[in-house]
Amino acid sequence: MALSKERFQAFADVVGEENICDDPTMMAAYFRTDFAAVIMPKDPSEVQAVVRLCNKFQLKFRPICTGWTGTFQPGSILLDLRRMNQIIEINEKNMYAVVEPYVTSAQLQAELFKRGLNTNMKGAGAQCSAMLRGHGHLDQSCGADDRNHLAVEWVTPTGELVKMGSWGAVGEWFCGDGPGPSLRSLVSSVVPPSTTPGVFTKVAMKLYHWPGPDKYALEGHSPRYTLREFPSNMMARYYSFPTLEKMWQAEIAIGEAEIALELMGFNAAMVAANITTCNEEEMAMFERLSKEVQGPGFFVIIAGDSPEDFAYKKKVLETIIAENDGQSLKTVEDPELEGILLTQCTRISASVRETFRPGGCFKSIPIMGQRDLTIRWAIGAGQAKLPLIEKGLIADDGGGFFGWGVEHGHLGKTEIFCKFSALNPVAWEEVTKWHREQSQRALEEKYFALTMAPEEEIETKIGPALSNYHVWWNKVLEALDPNGVVPDKGMSWLL
Amino acid sequence: MALEDYAGDMNMCCRCSACKFIPLQMVKGFKHANVCPSISRYNFHFFSAGGRLNLGVAGLEKGFNYTPWYLSSLYNCQQCGACDVSCKYGMDMEVLLPIQELRIKAVEDGHAHPALAKVVERMAKTGSMVPMEGAGRGDWAQGLGLKDANQEKVEVLYHVGCLTSFDEGFRQLAQATAQILTAAGVDFGILGQAETCCGGRAYEMGHKQDFLTQAQKSLEQIKATGAKTLVTSCAECYQAYKVLYDRFGLRDDHELKVLHITELMADLLSQGKLQPKKTLDLCVTYHDPCHLGRLGEPWIHWQGKKVPGDRFIFDPPKPYRRGGGGVYEPPRQVLHSLPGVVLTEMDRIKEYAWCAGSCGGVIDSNPEFAQWTAEQRLEEAKCTGADAIVSASPWAEKLLKTAAGNGQCHLGIYDVVELVAQAI
Numbered sequence: 001m002a003l004s005k006e007r008f009q010a011f012a013d014v015v016g017e018e019n020i021c022d023d024p025t026m027m028a029a030y031f032r033t034d035f036a037a038v039i040m041p042k043d044p045s046e047v048q049a050v051v052r053l054c055n056k057f058q059l060k061f062r063p064i065c066t067g068w069t070g071t072f073q074p075g076s077i078l079l080d081l082r083r084m085n086q087i088i089e090i091n092e093k094n095m096y097a098v099v100e101p102y103v104t105s106a107q108l109q110a111e112l113f114k115r116g117l118n119t120n121m122k123g124a125g126a127q128c129s130a131m132l133r134g135h136g137h138l139d140q141s142c143g144a145d146d147r148n149h150l151a152v153e154w155v156t157p158t159g160e161l162v163k164m165g166s167w168g169a170v171g172e173w174f175c176g177d178g179p180g181p182s183l184r185s186l187v188s189s190v191v192p193p194s195t196t197p198g199v200f201t202k203v204a205m206k207l208y209h210w211p212g213p214d215k216y217a218l219e220g221h222s223p224r225y226t227l228r229e230f231p232s233n234m235m236a237r238y239y240s241f242p243t244l245e246k247m248w249q250a251e252i253a254i255g256e257a258e259i260a261l262e263l264m265g266f267n268a269a270m271v272a273a274n275i276t277t278c279n280e281e282e283m284a285m286f287e288r289l290s291k292e293v294q295g296p297g298f299f300v301i302i303a304g305d306s307p308e309d310f311a312y313k314k315k316v317l318e319t320i321i322a323e324n325d326g327q328s329l330k331t332v333e334d335p336e337l338e339g340i341l342l343t344q345c346t347r348i349s350a351s352v353r354e355t356f357r358p359g360g361c362f363k364s365i366p367i368m369g370q371r372d373l374t375i376r377w378a379i380g381a382g383q384a385k386l387p388l389i390e391k392g393l394i395a396d397d398g399g400g401f402f403g404w405g406v407e408h409g410h411l412g413k414t415e416i417f418c419k420f421s422a423l424n425p426v427a428w429e430e431v432t433k434w435h436r437e438q439s440q441r442a443l444e445e446k447y448f449a450l451t452m453a454p455e456e457e458i459e460t461k462i463g464p465a466l467s468n469y470h471v472w473w474n475k476v477l478e479a480l481d482p483n484g485v486v487p488d489k490g491m492s493w494l495l
Numbered sequence: 496m497a498l499e500d501y502a503g504d505m506n507m508c509c510r511c512s513a514c515k516f517i518p519l520q521m522v523k524g525f526k527h528a529n530v531c532p533s534i535s536r537y538n539f540h541f542f543s544a545g546g547r548l549n550l551g552v553a554g555l556e557k558g559f560n561y562t563p564w565y566l567s568s569l570y571n572c573q574q575c576g577a578c579d580v581s582c583k584y585g586m587d588m589e590v591l592l593p594i595q596e597l598r599i600k601a602v603e604d605g606h607a608h609p610a611l612a613k614v615v616e617r618m619a620k621t622g623s624m625v626p627m628e629g630a631g632r633g634d635w636a637q638g639l640g641l642k643d644a645n646q647e648k649v650e651v652l653y654h655v656g657c658l659t660s661f662d663e664g665f666r667q668l669a670q671a672t673a674q675i676l677t678a679a680g681v682d683f684g685i686l687g688q689a690e691t692c693c694g695g696r697a698y699e700m701g702h703k704q705d706f707l708t709q710a711q712k713s714l715e716q717i718k719a720t721g722a723k724t725l726v727t728s729c730a731e732c733y734q735a736y737k738v739l740y741d742r743f744g745l746r747d748d749h750e751l752k753v754l755h756i757t758e759l760m761a762d763l764l765s766q767g768k769l770q771p772k773k774t775l776d777l778c779v780t781y782h783d784p785c786h787l788g789r790l791g792e793p794w795i796h797w798q799g800k801k802v803p804g805d806r807f808i809f810d811p812p813k814p815y816r817r818g819g820g821g822v823y824e825p826p827r828q829v830l831h832s833l834p835g836v837v838l839t840e841m842d843r844i845k846e847y848a849w850c851a852g853s854c855g856g857v858i859d860s861n862p863e864f865a866q867w868t869a870e871q872r873l874e875e876a877k878c879t880g881a882d883a884i885v886s887a888s889p890w891a892e893k894l895l896k897t898a899a900g901n902g903q904c905h906l907g908i909y910d911v912v913e914l915v916a917q918a919i
């Protein structure tokens with residue numbers, strides 16, 4: 001499916017021959033998809049030129065940043081944004097950082113720590129793009145999702161360069177909405193198509209205060225780095241509760257008290273995954289933790305700006321936990337394991353060990369919504385996993401799910417995984433069935449409408465459940481993309 | 496194990512890109528976050544471990560197609576193992592081993608890199624990885640009165656290595672090593688003219704059978720000396736004797752103990768047999784050679800079967816080599832023991848050190864890329880404010896010196912051995 005000579009040359013004239021590859025053999029390296037070509041532009045003007053050529057040749061295109069995942073159409077052009085990898089600005093006073101697509105969260109955060117600032121580390125992991133829109137361990141104190149996007153520079157599907165918000169109006173990045181064009185609704189969708197057609201070339205990310213050290217003092221070797229000294233103004237604990245209701249009440253109270261740097265509603269399996277270095281160790285740890293917990297729970301990190309602030313937060317936390325009959329997990333109180341969880345969760349955001357290590361594959365249902373409602377749905381989705389666990393088709397996590405409040409609020413993220421072997425077609429089939437059934441249940445029982453769905457379900461189920469938003473979206477897309485170069489009605493990923 | 500045996504590992508790749516960066520907790524800033532020279536230089540995903548594993552999966556499913564891009568991806572890789580370490584922070588799967596098998600398969604399928612094939616041919620013919628340029632292997636030892644291990648029984652055999660023996664710039668390294676061993680009273684000898692290449696670099700070049708043939712030759716000579724310990728100042732030779740020979744069942748520790756000179760020097764220093772006296776007044780940074788560090792981690796013999804079910808686990812459990820077992824502290828202990836030497840660390844060290852560029856035959860197949868890789872390391876070394884970069888591998892030192900020569904670099908470039916010889 002290589003390009004014609006004429007088309008190849010047109011693209012090569014823009015990016016240089018060393019930055020385009022249309023060798024069909026090599027396309028397997030990228031998502032095992034038969035792309036027409038992979039092209040690596042180096043700046044917004046090259047992105048614009050490539051996009052215009054895609055329009056001229058009527059070739060669909062999709063951009064990637066670090067390129068963790070996504071859905072791709074055979075025969076399309078893949079824009080690999082790897083060469084756009086600079087931090088443009090860290091504005092300490094106005095607390096934002098402007099990044100290009102291939103700056104990783106790990107890089108940006110390391111620079112921010114030196115300045116007493118932080119960015120939300122998305123659940124996809126610190127190796128993913130810092131401009132990724134998403135959720136993570138630090139949602140409690142570092143916002144989430146599109147709320148962290150300030151001004152954005154965007155190449156539309158026709159190749160126009162749009163400077164959104166204050167970037168368009170006054171050449172500053174501090175605001176995503178007016179006085180320049182406010183197109184937040186186009187870049188912030190949390191229902192399918194989820195993200196924006198076209199290419200983000202620069203994004204200003206909102207920053208937050210970081211009370212921790214300018215860098216963690218780590219020692220040891222991979223895969224077990226430990227803290228030489230635990231920061232005196234920080235504490236990490238896992239609390240379990242006798243009932244889900246008590247856990248939820250404690251979660252609300254901690255949010256309302258605004259004391260947590262992080263509150264992550266991990267299940268015991270996820271704690272086990274993060275503090276261990278291999279599958280066997282993880283399974284043994286899960287068994288141990290399952291006996292230690294009294295019920296559902298969450299992981300909390302508190303950090304003080306002064307000894308007094310730390311003492312206050314600790315006292316409030318302990319009071320809330322006691323009022324809700326919570327118990328601290330002794331295993332996590334071990335300073336070494338406490339340190340591993342602290343650094344793992346704040347720096348890496350913990351994705352690979354808890355998702356891919358078991359079998360190389362996972363399917364997830366992530367949902368943003370009112371936590372008590374989504375928790376109720378997740379209990380059922382977790383119970384529906386148990387037969388798959390019994391059959392040995394998915395990794396045993398006790399039917400667990402997880403979630404957390406965002407910005408100290410009642411609104412939050414709830415998510416549930418099935419982890420399985422990439423090589424087991426039966427597992428794939430059964431997990432897909434589980435995914436569909438639980439998504440359907442969410443819609444039918446009025447918990448929420450799924451945020452990821454096949455195209456046909458957007459038209460027939462999700463759209464109608466959400467004020468027929470898809471009709472509006474299709475019209476917008478028609479205007480943005482007159483030549484049909486956006487694949488899958490605009491569903492594009494920023495990972 | 497052949498490529499097919501790693502199909503399960505290759506299928507485990509979730510394309511997370513962790514293989515491109517140092518373990519994420521160790522990222523200290525915007526700079527020096529990358530760990531793979533190949534993807535850092537060439538950018539396309541198929542120059543990363545994840546991309547190569549995906550190509551391996553596709554090749555096993557549909558057949559291998561040796562296009563120019565494919566061969567470029569295959570040979571523009573130092574096989575330094577950094578990707579392996581970073582991936583295994585989170586995952587249980589082999590990364591470097593299947594990548595090496597991809598290259599071995601290419602050679603077996605008749606797609607050896609021409610420059611590397613020449614090097615291997617020279618090794619088979621002359622027993623040297625580098626041009627001999629009319630010199631003899633033991634010429635560096637003339638007049639030193641060292642024991643000839645072919646004739647006399649010795650406790651320790653000093654294996655010099657091809658580059659150190661034949662490259663004029665490195666003969667002083669051999670002489671300094673001999674000076675240190677003599678000063679410490681070690682009963683050692685050399686093979687001189689009879690020494691032959693360890694063959695390790697041939698394995699990395701994809702010429703597995705040539706490696707095995709050469710290894711047999713080398714081992715026969717070593718065994719004939721009766722020495723119980725082999726010490727070498729070459730990190731590449733160390734890794735070959737220590738790891739590869741063990742992996743392929745050619746050697747075990749009871750029969751022949753293998754030490755790098757930094758390990759022996761650290762031991763001699765702790766016993767007081769080596770006593771550095773002269774003050775050097777030097778702020779240095781240390782470059783961990785890949786072959787002494789992560790690739791030097793001892794081989795773990797294991798055989799098992801995948802346990803059916805949801806997880807990629809085995810019976811008996813598979814113990815993975817994750818890079819932490821390399822030789823990291825001995826060279827640092829040696830440097831700390833030298834009066835006036837202050838060690839300051841670079842951002843990328845130990846198991847996640849940036850490669851100096853010469854590994855995997857890249858110094859022969861793509862010298863420009865090898866040098867670019869070394870230039871990145873020099874830039875990182877400069878950021879520490881050190882006066883000098885010190886290593887423990889003549890191959891790394893050679894490339895760093897070449898790179899420094901082209902870039903007006905003010906840094907001194909030394910081997911640990913040279914500094915110790917100056918100090919005693």
